[in-house]
Amino acid sequence: MTNPLASATVEIEMPFHDIDVMGIAWHGHYAKYLEIARCAMLDTIGYNVPQMRASGYAWPVIEMNIRYAAPLHFQQKIQVQAVLVEVENRMKINYRIFDLETGKRLTKAHTIQVAVSMESGEMQFASPRALLDKLSA
Amino acid sequence: MTNPLASATVEIEMPFHDIDVMGIAWHGHYAKYLEIARCAMLDTIGYNVPQMRASGYAWPVIEMNIRYAAPLHFQQKIQVQAVLVEVENRMKINYRIFDLETGKRLTKAHTIQVAVSMESGEMQFASPRALLDKLSA
Amino acid sequence: MTNPLASATVEIEMPFHDIDVMGIAWHGHYAKYLEIARCAMLDTIGYNVPQMRASGYAWPVIEMNIRYAAPLHFQQKIQVQAVLVEVENRMKINYRIFDLETGKRLTKAHTIQVAVSMESGEMQFASPRALLDKLSA
Amino acid sequence: MTNPLASATVEIEMPFHDIDVMGIAWHGHYAKYLEIARCAMLDTIGYNVPQMRASGYAWPVIEMNIRYAAPLHFQQKIQVQAVLVEVENRMKINYRIFDLETGKRLTKAHTIQVAVSMESGEMQFASPRALLDKLSA
Numbered sequence: 001m002t003n004p005l006a007s008a009t010v011e012i013e014m015p016f017h018d019i020d021v022m023g024i025a026w027h028g029h030y031a032k033y034l035e036i037a038r039c040a041m042l043d044t045i046g047y048n049v050p051q052m053r054a055s056g057y058a059w060p061v062i063e064m065n066i067r068y069a070a071p072l073h074f075q076q077k078i079q080v081q082a083v084l085v086e087v088e089n090r091m092k093i094n095y096r097i098f099d100l101e102t103g104k105r106l107t108k109a110h111t112i113q114v115a116v117s118m119e120s121g122e123m124q125f126a127s128p129r130a131l132l133d134k135l136s137a
Numbered sequence: 138m139t140n141p142l143a144s145a146t147v148e149i150e151m152p153f154h155d156i157d158v159m160g161i162a163w164h165g166h167y168a169k170y171l172e173i174a175r176c177a178m179l180d181t182i183g184y185n186v187p188q189m190r191a192s193g194y195a196w197p198v199i200e201m202n203i204r205y206a207a208p209l210h211f212q213q214k215i216q217v218q219a220v221l222v223e224v225e226n227r228m229k230i231n232y233r234i235f236d237l238e239t240g241k242r243l244t245k246a247h248t249i250q251v252a253v254s255m256e257s258g259e260m261q262f263a264s265p266r267a268l269l270d271k272l273s274a
Numbered sequence: 275m276t277n278p279l280a281s282a283t284v285e286i287e288m289p290f291h292d293i294d295v296m297g298i299a300w301h302g303h304y305a306k307y308l309e310i311a312r313c314a315m316l317d318t319i320g321y322n323v324p325q326m327r328a329s330g331y332a333w334p335v336i337e338m339n340i341r342y343a344a345p346l347h348f349q350q351k352i353q354v355q356a357v358l359v360e361v362e363n364r365m366k367i368n369y370r371i372f373d374l375e376t377g378k379r380l381t382k383a384h385t386i387q388v389a390v391s392m393e394s395g396e397m398q399f400a401s402p403r404a405l406l407d408k409l410s411a
Numbered sequence: 412m413t414n415p416l417a418s419a420t421v422e423i424e425m426p427f428h429d430i431d432v433m434g435i436a437w438h439g440h441y442a443k444y445l446e447i448a449r450c451a452m453l454d455t456i457g458y459n460v461p462q463m464r465a466s467g468y469a470w471p472v473i474e475m476n477i478r479y480a481a482p483l484h485f486q487q488k489i490q491v492q493a494v495l496v497e498v499e500n501r502m503k504i505n506y507r508i509f510d511l512e513t514g515k516r517l518t519k520a521h522t523i524q525v526a527v528s529m530e531s532g533e534m535q536f537a538s539p540r541a542l543l544d545k546l547s548a
Contacts, residue, residue: 017439032291035290035291061205157294158348212459342474
């Protein structure tokens with residue numbers, strides 16, 4: 001099993017503006033839910049967007065995969081869990097979305113990010129020390 | 138090679154409100170670009186959202202995968218191509234995003250949708266005739 | 275002074291995807307913050323969107339006005355207050371956004387909604403009893 | 412009558428992801444439609460966001476007012492017209508949204524922006540020469 005390097009869980013309530021004409025959260029909005037959990041996780045290691053920029057690196061998402069098992073409805077409360085599972089050459093984060101009330105798992109997802117030097121614009125093939133130092137701290 | 142059952146290409150210009158603090162289109166917005174191309178493709182076979190509903194089926198997205206090879210910038214013009222490649226048991230659509238000026242491929246993606254009966258709420262393990270008839274028409 | 279008929283206050287933290295290239299929340303996103311507070315207020319009187327629909331009326335927004343006094347930044351925590359101030363012929367709601375930490379007022383806004391019969395599609399020149407009964411309950 | 416200093420009109424087709432559970436474009440999305448027209452208008456005078464930043468000024472929106480006369484539906488095509496009507500101390504832009512097919516006016520709006528020095532962070536009580544020079548050019 002993958003040993004989590006860092007993790008965080010956030011609670012979100014489905015707002016009206018995320019609900020589509022079929023009465024469910026439009027699938028594209030899930031990228032926001034993942035990001036809120038990801039930022040909370042990055043805060044636990046002190047390497048969220050401001051610290052990334054201060055370290056000289058942007059970390060663009062190069063892959064996002066979402067598997068939707070069950071829809072979300074207006075005012076439904078969910079838990080979104082973000083787990084950091086890879087850091088050596090890239091940052092891979094796994095996500096699970098659960099119904100807050102029943103605990104049922106509704107969605108699985110992952111994102112992959114790589115470090116890009118803000119000075120040279122070059123993609124880094126190994127994660128910079130700035131991230132690794134945060135994790136060993 | 139997969140034989141395309143239907144396809145469409147749309148042009149989109151990156152609006153200011155899709156650009157994040159790093160100066161690139163936020164990765165979550167791509168779901169919109171894919172959808173605009175998907176709807177254009179579905180219009181070519183006469184089975185877009187209104188016709189889906191009229192046929193008694195919702196077609197929720199059950200998987201979305203996006204691989205971002207290069208970022209998008211403010212006012213950049215892109216072509217988004219949607220190609221229907223599977224319909225028997227589910228609808229699988231492949232996408233490519235190209236820079237309009239250079240033709241360079243910037244993003245690859247796919248989505249998978251399944252038919253759900255709006256009456257019973259049950260997922261269909263084979264695509265309903267409503268879709269297949271449109272394709273043979 | 276206008277006597278509030280109902281009110282609610284919610285807390286929101288600025289997510290990364292709402293921040294634009296200037297480093298502040300893009301002005302268009304505020305409609306979401308107002309709506310989250312409005313729905314919380316409507317819940318206090320038991321007349322949120324599901325109850326509106328059950329009563330046979332849609333309540334489209336016919337006017338939105340927002341005055342931005344100070345910008346919002348990534349991870350800034352705000353309080354959004356929604357106050358129902360008019361119901362006889364239309365629903366007018368006033369909003370204030372405050373910085374959670376300092377209490378400084380950052381934004382003023384209001385929205386106006388009118389009842390539209392979902393059956394006839396006709397705009398109602400007096401608010402339907404469904405709303406007024408909720409307020410007197 | 413106010414003499415337009417600059418203007419532009421854009422065409423937009425309502426995408427699926429802007430449509431809410433009532434089957435109409437959610438009112439908050441209109442800020443995007445206005446912005447697309449505003450950016451097109453600013454391009455005609457060569458003072459869009461990149462030129463604003465190059466001139467040392469941000470131009471945050473300090474007021475947005477939208478009056479919705481009729482709803483927008485999925486795949487409806489609209490024309491959005493942006494007209495620059497004030498520039499001396501602030502930039503005021505009026506908007507009209509029309510149905511493309513019938514020419515019926517659906518929405519009226521305006522936004523007000525002020526120049527803020529990116530160096531000092533101070534709001535400018537008179538519009539900087541950078542803007543005025545563009546208009547006299």
